Amino acid sequence: MTEPRRITDPEILKGLSHPLRQRLYRLLTQLGPSTTTILAAHLDGADPGQISYHLRELGKRGFIEEVPELARDRRERWWRVPQGTFSWSSADFQTPEGQAVADAAFAQTVRDQFERLEAYVTRKAEWSPEWQAAGTATSTNLRLTREELRGLSDELNAVMRKWAALGRRDPALRPEEQPVDGREQVFLFFHAFPEKV
Numbered sequence: 001m002t003e004p005r006r007i008t009d010p011e012i013l014k015g016l017s018h019p020l021r022q023r024l025y026r027l028l029t030q031l032g033p034s035t036t037t038i039l040a041a042h043l044d045g046a047d048p049g050q051i052s053y054h055l056r057e058l059g060k061r062g063f064i065e066e067v068p069e070l071a072r073d074r075r076e077r078w079w080r081v082p083q084g085t086f087s088w089s090s091a092d093f094q095t096p097e098g099q100a101v102a103d104a105a106f107a108q109t110v111r112d113q114f115e116r117l118e119a120y121v122t123r124k125a126e127w128s129p130e131w132q133a134a135g136t137a138t139s140t141n142l143r144l145t146r147e148e149l150r151g152l153s154d155e156l157n158a159v160m161r162k163w164a165a166l167g168r169r170d171p172a173l174r175p176e177e178q179p180v181d182g183r184e185q186v187f188l189f190f191h192a193f194p195e196k197v
Contacts (some may be wrong), residue, residue: 005062005085005087006086006087008088010098010101013093013101014059014061014101015057017101017104021044021063022109023059023112024054024058025064026112028064028080030185032170033075033078034078034080034174035079036048036052052077065082066077066078077094082171087104088102092094120135156190161196167181
């Protein structure tokens with residue numbers, strides 16, 4: 001398992017501070033290689049011109065890449081998420097401009113996470129009882145040192161990378177060519193941070 005690519009350039013991270021770009025990136029990780037048309041079908045009312053623009057912006061920053069070998073003609077453009085993952089930390093952005101970009105990207109990520117949780121809670125009756133029982137929600141209060149919190153975070157991230165690798169989409173196949181194997185998209189997120197009481 002390779003280490004995630006570390007993002008420390010605010011111009012690169014700026015690519016993820018826009019809500020539509022985050023959704024496009026997420027859809028590409030969920031669907032596998034896709035075109036603007038495929039992505040637009042999953043984004044109610046999104047303008048295909050805007051989708052194309054934001055895909056190019058994500059591509060310029062290395063979050064996604066073109067897959068010309070999937071194109072059936074010169075007009076068709078396919079995009080995919082490259083192999084590997086990335087990470088970033090607000091601590092890596094020391095200038096006011098860099099900190100503003102990091103704050104905006106993080107705020108958008110948190111908004112997206114809670115919107116997705118709310119959507120699941122609203123529509124969970126659409127899932128079978130078995131899928132509902134397989135899900136989980138948990139929280140706890142821990143007393144840790146900085147080093148222990150870092151160790152916990154590293155361990156949890158390693159576990160997530162291990163499980164993510166099991167169901168990863170084949171980046172060489174179109175969505176309709178991906179194997180049907182009983183897997184569903186599962187969203188997992190956690191936050192761990194110091195808290196004043």
